[in-house]
Amino acid sequence: MCEDGGGSKPAFFLDRDDTLVPDAGYMSRPEQLSLLGGVREALLAAKAAGWRLYLLTNQSGIGRGYYTMADAVVCNGRLEELLGLRFDGICIAPEKPGEPSRYRKPSPAFVLERIAADGLDPERCVVVGDKTSDIECGLAAGVAAALVARGSTRALRPDAAAFAASHGVEAFPSAAAAVAAFVGKRDDLRGAVRPD
């Protein structure tokens, strides 16, 4: 497994807003954050099972001037406090849509960099999020992806649900359900979720 330079560690790359926490819209203060159901338990179980956990979040509110990078860092610190864990890495993409950006999803740059630097197994990496850009990020990185809603598959974003279905990406009612499902899988995740 390591002969080609690939590592062996599994990892989740988690979107923040409307994946781990309800999105109140351009959140800039830590008291605005609360966890979606089951997320804390699912991530703690994943970490205990040896999964690396990364946060990958587009925060265009910074680029729009609504709040600062420092505000976003404080909010992410509050998120870690609520979860009771530390992420293995956090990437905040501050640019507005359309601006040049290395990391703004759907860019796969952060995922690819962490795979190379942290000894991750790309066959066991999963990008989890609620938007088409989250799924595109996973596909562009050549890893698995999971589309999530806030508690019910009926709440999936229609555009993202159509995109995911057309690319063989599985949809889940919540991030908690997606994480639990992937932690439970034993085989090549890409084979498991992209049968074509």
Ligand SMILES: [Mg+2]
């Ligand atoms: Mg989101």
